[in-house]
Amino acid sequence: MASLFNQVPSVSAVFALYTSLSALTLVLRNIFNEIVPKKLRDYVTAKFLDLFSSYFQSNFTFVIEQKWDYCGNTTFTAANVYLTTRLPGSSTGKILVGSNDLKNPAAEPNLGVPVNTKIVDEFEGIHLEWTLHYVESKNNSYEKKYFHLTCKKEFREKIMKDYFPHFAKSAAKIMRHRQDLYIYTYDREELSWESAIFDHHTTFETLAIEPELKTTMIEDLDSFAKGKDFFKRVGRAWKRGYLLYGPPGTGKSSMVAAIANHMKYNIYDLQIQSVRDDGELRKILTATKNRSILLIEDIDCGADSSHRRETSKEEDVKLQKNKKKRDLGISLSGLLNFVDGLWSSCGEERIIIFTTNHKEKLDPALLRPGRMDLHILMDYCTPFALKKLVVMYLEIDDHVLFDPIEKLVLEVSVTPAEVAQQLMASKNIDIAVNGLLEFMENKKVKKEENTKVEEKGEIKDAETKE
Numbered sequence: 001m002a003s004l005f006n007q008v009p010s011v012s013a014v015f016a017l018y019t020s021l022s023a024l025t026l027v028l029r030n031i032f033n034e035i036v037p038k039k040l041r042d043y044v045t046a047k048f049l050d051l052f053s054s055y056f057q058s059n060f061t062f063v064i065e066q067k068w069d070y071c072g073n074t075t076f077t078a079a080n081v082y083l084t085t086r087l088p089g090s091s092t093g094k095i096l097v098g099s100n101d102l103k104n105p106a107a108e109p110n111l112g113v114p115v116n117t118k119i120v121d122e123f124e125g126i127h128l129e130w131t132l133h134y135v136e137s138k139n140n141s142y143e144k145k146y147f148h149l150t151c152k153k154e155f156r157e158k159i160m161k162d163y164f165p166h167f168a169k170s171a172a173k174i175m176r177h178r179q180d181l182y183i184y185t186y187d188r189e190e191l192s193w194e195s196a197i198f199d200h201h202t203t204f205e206t207l208a209i210e211p212e213l214k215t216t217m218i219e220d221l222d223s224f225a226k227g228k229d230f231f232k233r234v235g236r237a238w239k240r241g242y243l244l245y246g247p248p249g250t251g252k253s254s255m256v257a258a259i260a261n262h263m264k265y266n267i268y269d270l271q272i273q274s275v276r277d278d279g280e281l282r283k284i285l286t287a288t289k290n291r292s293i294l295l296i297e298d299i300d301c302g303a304d305s306s307h308r309r310e311t312s313k314e315e316d317v318k319l320q321k322n323k324k325k326r327d328l329g330i331s332l333s334g335l336l337n338f339v340d341g342l343w344s345s346c347g348e349e350r351i352i353i354f355t356t357n358h359k360e361k362l363d364p365a366l367l368r369p370g371r372m373d374l375h376i377l378m379d380y381c382t383p384f385a386l387k388k389l390v391v392m393y394l395e396i397d398d399h400v401l402f403d404p405i406e407k408l409v410l411e412v413s414v415t416p417a418e419v420a421q422q423l424m425a426s427k428n429i430d431i432a433v434n435g436l437l438e439f440m441e442n443k444k445v446k447k448e449e450n451t452k453v454e455e456k457g458e459i460k461d462a463e464t465k466e
């Protein structure tokens with residue numbers, strides 16, 4: 001017993017040992033800090049912590065960030081949509097609600113996923129916890145949203161294999177049945193797309209176009225929607241490009257609305273004139289989502305895409321100077337890079353639509369075969385389109401003035417917008433039809449006067465030449 005006591009160190013010896021060990025640790029830490037660079041130190045510390053935490057922790061966390069490879073992360077979007085179905089009846093202390101439907105402010109608001117709030121889900125008896133996190137840099141130049149999905153470590157493989165496809169499928173189903181379509185416009189101040197409910201009722205049924213064009217468009221869109229496997233097999237981005245051209249008021253914007261309503265796609269309406277450079281364009285475009293239409297109207301006024309006539313050297317220098325002064329617009333190549341697939345490879349089910357009133361002004365590079373899949377002429381009224389507008393606006397099948405109006409439509413160029421305006425001028429059918437006839441007769445008179453003036457001018461020119 002006495003020998004045992006002899007072996008037990010005294011308190012002072014233990015204290016001395018503790019002091020020397022502390023001093024040694026301090027010295028070693030100082031040496032470690034002095035010799036090892038900070039980056040390496042952080043790395044070693046992180047690894048050390050990782051090792052221990054993974055050893056002791058029984059949970060596993062999946063991190064799902066908003067971006068993937070500089071593009072929108074579809075897994076993030078799917079989670080965002082899916083989790084809204086888990087919110088009603090959940091025990092979360094808070095819930096995000098909101099609406100951007102200005103036309104119906106009394107409507108029940110939509111549900112959204114609140115940040116830093118645990119949302120519990122269960123999949124085949126497995127308990128899962130979701131949390132949406134949000135971080136922002138001090139100067140607001142950078143923000144990041146990401147989900148944490150946590151489960152017991154042993155279910156990691158199962159969740160990856162079965163739960164991820166499960167919620168992605170549910171989200172896709174919800175998105176397909178969503179009634180509201182959105183139109184997004186880019187806010188340069190906020191550097192983000194601003195959305196509003198897209199409430200345009202034009203469909204292929206209400207569009208006054210030739211039946212052949214209607215059939216072509218519907219068939220083209222339907223086969224595009226079913227084309228996932230085809231595009232994959234031939235190694236092409238799953239996108240379709242349309243160039244809509246024709247005079248103002250012939251229904252280019254209405255055609256875009258009909259396409260959006262038919263496909264149930266949201267529209268990203270990009271004012272190309274306000275994009276500073278190709279880098280900004282890239283950022284804007286990569287922030288758009290799948291199953292959407294990218295609309296660039298009046299392409300002839302935007303990017304440096306109008307067909308240049310031959311210019312002298314001095315003119316060229318002047319043009320360049322002016323371009324720098326204006327410092328706006330993007331290059332055609334920046335735009336075409338995207339159209340050709342560089343940026344479209346970020347997403348799928350994309351439709352790109354360019355509109356122009358002046359196809360002849362566009363750079364041939366934009367018109368090259370294969371660049372835009374279909375070039376669609378939206379033209380002045382044909383007798384068919386005119387009749388369709390009358391039937392739609394006045395709800396009549398026939399009228400005594402139909403014949404003269406139909407004859408006139410072959411002689412003068414009148415746009416569907418002009419016809420619609422005349423037909424809406426009065427609720428009285430006879431007054432409206434008469435108004436349309438008068439409007440067209442006036443057009444014919446003006447046209448004849450113009451032709452006479454032109455002929456006179458030509459005769460004078462010929463006389464002066466003689």
Ligand SMILES: Nc1ncnc2c1ncn2[C@@H]1O[C@H](COP(=O)(O)OP(=O)(O)OP(=O)(O)O)[C@@H](O)[C@H]1O
Binds near residue numbers: 249254
């Ligand atoms: N083909 C059409 N069928 C039915 N309505 C049409 C058609 N074309 C034009 N309209 C009517 O005219 C209005 C203006 O047409 P829209 O804005 O679609 O023409 P646009 O070709 O896009 O014109 P712009 O080139 O000036 O943008 C529409 O709101 C619609 O009421």
